[in-house]
Amino acid sequence: MMLTYEATSRFVQAGEYRVHYHEVGEGPVLLCMHGGAPGAYGWGNFGRNIEALARHFRVIVVDLPGYGKSDKPDVSTGRNKMYADTMVALFEALGLERVNVLGMATGGAVAIRLAADYPDVVDRLILVSAAGGQTMFGLRRRDSASHVYYGGDGPSLQKMHDYLSQLLYDPSLITDDVLWERYEASVDPEFMERAPEGRTPVRHTPPDLWKRLDEIQAQTLIVWGRENRAQSFENGVFMLSRIPHAQLHVFGECGLWVPYEKAEEFNSLVVNFLSGTKRRS
Template sequence: MSATVPTPAATVPITAESTSRFVDAGEVRVHYHEAGSGPVLLCIHGGAPGAYGWGNFGANVPGLAEHFRVLVVDLPGYGRSDKPQISGGRYAFYAKVFADMLAALEINSAHILGMATGGAAAMMLAIEHPQVVDNLVLVSSAGGLPLFTPMPSEGQKVIQSYYGGEGPSRAKMRSYLEMMMYDASSITEELVEERYRASIEPEFMTGAPDGRGAQNRPATEQVWRDVDRIRARTLVVWGRDNRVQGYDNALFLLNRIPDVQVHLYGRTGLWVPFERVEEFNALLVGFLCPS
């Protein structure tokens, strides 16, 4: 095992810098953030240009760290994690890395939270490595099956076009964020700049599955075919106004995952944890820590 030694959380403010850690998960060096104590909650972010763990879940970490030992990962290919070539299915690769990561940290099992691409990875983890999954939370998850949303969706077209034409720009990033969220007033210049800068990092553009290089787009499995094999107690969370993954995906998962409940928010897009920070944290705590 090779991992950085965490600093006691009680003496250090919870920031991206103070919580930053690395661990060798098999052959992949994974960057993650750690805060809090208690039951382990592993948070897996979504894909798309400029995505990384703290960017997706940073606003939630202080509140969740009051109840859990929170681990927020950068997917392989994103953020500060290694950017390996992925052979075989993308989601199975991620699932194996996270199973190896938990083993390296000597964690037998954890609650798993996955959003968008991270949701498909979380489902694959529950399917192929069920022994490491206590409870499962899926937010705007990929890997399901849309019942009536046209494919590719409006949001998927925006994502796919980000590096096309004249290439990435701050205007394109703002358009993407406005598409992803219901209330555009929460999109600050700082947020646009942060995501834009992450999207043009040379290693991201050449090494991430959602970067510019088409050769880096590994196959994505049809996870929906096997979701009936998920035995973990599961919470599915969606925004009604999600223009990337329509809420009909949530209804499909409701019908296929054996032990499941669904929570839908109106006036909410894909990024539920950011758009409804306090409500989402309370929902998560209530589901994972029932009194």
């Protein structure tokens, strides 16, 4: 089977929403949930990790509702709960009982809610640059914040380049293919009309999500980039202090988009963590 976007593309009715996802591989299930912002979607965040991870797991990469080819409901509040409920409906539709969950940025916030609300369905948990922590200090953002992307004269390749430069420590990784892929997704008319994140400076992460961290009972791997300017690695340290069964890995010379910027090392880290000895109850 060719590991292309088209060959791995699937749809499923998950509760109220038709959800688009990619699936490949066999073995323990690994659900991957992407971050949010202009042009975000599942394959765009994890497409470069799927081949390596699919050698060990049944990998399911979703487009969260509002992104990619999934339905785009108008959700202004309670978004993380809606996402968590939808993922459980997706598990039921696919006949899955327990899954490993990997969430990045916005997807990390959803993963926290999923693990807290539905502990029986989450086996192991991986939080990458996850929203939902707390910090006192952090790196200053570079100029060109994401919330201005759709403002002024509207989206442009230069604005997308400026935005992606905030996600990565090494700007040379912003290839023409990556730039065009993300830009084209960001100017999709339906995405522009209903994108749940990226068009305004409003933060959608509930400010009290951090209060639920100590409810997580799953073995948890927290992954961060030291140069993450959107979510300082201090958030990861905070999560480590709150989640009972957690470990933290911080990559130097790395920004928010760890699975892309440190792909080989990240894939090995995930495989080793998910293949480790299960904690006895």
